[in-house]
Amino acid sequence: MKILVLEGSPHKKGSSNTLAEQFIKGAEEAGHNVKVLDVAHMNIHPCQGCDACGMRGSCVQNDDMQIVEQEMRSADMVAFVSPIYYFGMSAQLKLVIDRFYSFNSSISGKGLKTVLIAAAWDSNPKTLGYLKDHYLGICNYLGFEDCGMILGTGCGTASMTRGTAHMDAAYKLGKSI
Known part of the structure; x- marks a missing residue:
């Protein structure tokens, strides 16, 4: 399977990209490109x-x-990767998703599989609820098949993230695809 990872963090070595690295490691070990x-x-x-x-057009x-x-x-699968900014995805990732408009018709019918990988500073699971709903709405609208989410709470910095169970969960999600 060909997996496309869209990293939307302005921090190249930030928390969401740290989780994405684990997802990628698992996916590659499972034989995916x-x-x-x-x-x-x-x-x-x-x-x-x-x-x-x-x-x-x-x-x-x-x-x-x-x-x-x-x-x-x-791609057969797309991984959307973002930190949480004001209860949603980063502006950088949202900008890309808004631009899907020009090719909606070619991606909405292909049965694209997707995952969401997000990182939030605080540990309140409600913090990620709005992003989760938005992501599922996009999946519904475009006919994407949600294959899992890593909703990383308590991931304010990359070092904080490395100390969470979300690292193993991201790896396992990638490995299970």
Whole structure:
């Protein structure tokens, strides 16, 4: 299986990417081909809402979203990776998801499998509830099959994250795919 990991953290060595590393390790050990795109540091612009693409054509913007689109079209699974910022995903990952608009028709019918990997500073499980609902809404709208979530509470820094059970859970999720 080809797995595309979309890392949406502005912190390359941050908590969510630390959890993603464990997921990737498990997935690769299970024999899967994993491609990581650090979308937080790519040249991707917001959707302009111009509707020139008609949800099934080329976007008028010439940026790195073309790379994301190409990789998504060939992927069997996508892992969405993000820290929690104000009870939701990072702006960097949300920007990418908003740009799915131009190729909705090509990804909504392919039965793409997905996982969510998120990290929050505090330990209150309610902190991740809004992101979980948003992610499941995206899955429902685009016909994605949710294959699991790592909702890492108490993961304020990478060192804090490494001391949590979420590390093993991320590895096991990757291994089970």
